[in-house]
Amino acid sequence: MRRLTYFIATSVDGFIGAPDGDGDFFYSHLDAEFVGFLAAEYPETISAQGRVQLGIADAAPKRFDAVIMGRRTYEPGLEQGMTSPYGHLPEQYVVSRSLAAPPDPQVRLISGHLAAEVRELKARDGLGIWLCGGADLATQLIDEIDEIIVKTYPVFAGTGMPMSRAGFGARPLELTAVRTFGGGQVVTTYARGR
Structure with missing residues (x-):
């Protein structure tokens, strides 16, 4: 059975984007060591355009x-103009009630x-499923998420889009890995407590 992983960037105070959802402020906190780690360990989470730039x-x-x-x-x-941002993955899904048709044949x-x-996706054979974002999806899928990987960037946002809007509920997690980087980033992995 495949696992659903919420793999998300956040500020130290738990925001995944500015109040309007824009997460570009994270890009100023990238360094070669951290980008190298992402390219080596999570290459599929880098957009097609970024993968070309990184070789x-x-x-x-x-x-x-x-x-x-x-x-x-x-x-x-x-x-x-990126209609298929993760075209290197066999399956790309966009959750939307407003889009009438996918802008690209590779996107469902x-x-x-x-x-x-x-x-249904989790029941299929294959590698894992990456929940890319954002807060509303994490809220809707809170009971389906099997793993959370938090890329914490060394920035305090003060306000913005939270990781989830699921409301209070003590949902136990098991810490399975922590990795720190010289640029102040921390990648923390949690498995859903059973």
Whole structure:
């Protein structure tokens, strides 16, 4: 059975984007060591355009062969002409009720019952499923998430888009890995407590 992993960037105070959802402020906190780690360990989570720039365009997926993103996560790339931002993955899903048709044949839309469709995806053979963003999807899928990988950047945002809007609930997690980097980034991995 495949696992759903919420692999997300956050500020030290838990925000994945500015109040309008823009996460570009994280890019100023990238350094060679951290980017090298992402390219080596999570090459499939780098957009097709970024993979070309990093010289890893042909890198095979290591952990994920499917990505699920919300329309607002998908839209910035779409506005720049990237209709298939993760075309190197066999499965790309955009959750949207407003898009009538996918802008690219490699992208599939999910507009029905999200949790049920994710359970069907998890039942298929393959690598893991990457929940790319954002807060609304994490809220809707809180009970389906098997693992959370938090890339914490050395910035305090003060306010913005939270990791989830699921409301209070003590959901136990098991710490499975921590990796720190010289630029102040920390990657923390948690498995969902059973």
